[in-house]
Amino acid sequence: MTCQRIEELLSAYLEGELAAAEKAEVDAHLGTCRECASLAGLLRETMGATAAFSEIEPSPALLSKLYAIPAGKREKKSLFRPIFDYLTRPALQPVYAALTGLFIVLSFVLFHPEGRGIRKQIDLRLHRGIGTVEKLYADAGAIKAEVGAFTGNMVKSFNSLGLLRGDEKKQ
Numbered sequence: 001m002t003c004q005r006i007e008e009l010l011s012a013y014l015e016g017e018l019a020a021a022e023k024a025e026v027d028a029h030l031g032t033c034r035e036c037a038s039l040a041g042l043l044r045e046t047m048g049a050t051a052a053f054s055e056i057e058p059s060p061a062l063l064s065k066l067y068a069i070p071a072g073k074r075e076k077k078s079l080f081r082p083i084f085d086y087l088t089r090p091a092l093q094p095v096y097a098a099l100t101g102l103f104i105v106l107s108f109v110l111f112h113p114e115g116r117g118i119r120k121q122i123d124l125r126l127h128r129g130i131g132t133v134e135k136l137y138a139d140a141g142a143i144k145a146e147v148g149a150f151t152g153n154m155v156k157s158f159n160s161l162g163l164l165r166g167d168e169k170k171q
């Protein structure tokens with residue numbers, strides 16, 4: 001397997017989505033190729049950080065600041081009160097947590113010296129998405145060709161059975 005193929009398969013590999021045979025091939029390659037092995041390690045770390053999103057909580061200091069903001073302004077401008085209430089309601093805390101997590105991963109991807117590899121993976125994902133659409137179109141074309149071939153075979157079979165051109169066959 002080429003390094004390029006490994007890069008394409010890595011995220012599926014780490015998510016345990018590969019078939020046993022493919023997984024074994026990736027395992028074998030990672031055992032011999034340092035570059036791919038380090039990319040796999042990096043990707044695994046990133047995926048771990050992503051998975052931890054829901055566990056990240058805003059710090060108590062940040063929360064108390066968020067709650068403190070509307071208290072002072074409420075009396076002055078009642079116009080903004082619904083907005084402040086909306087922004088500081090507890091239901092939004094997971095959203096702030098997710099944003100914090102996203103920011104951590106983003107800064108990791110942007111500023112980590114090996115972040116290039118991750119950006120490459122993200123590119124790859126996008127390309128794979130586009131690739132899937134392209135593949136669907138290609139499949140549609142292939143099906144059309146198969147149907148065409150099938151029809152051709154049918155005609156041939158009918159011919160040999162003498163069903164379509166019985167007259168010619170008999171001559």
Ligand SMILES: [Zn+2]
Nearest residue numbers: 003006033036
């Ligand atoms: Zn490799």
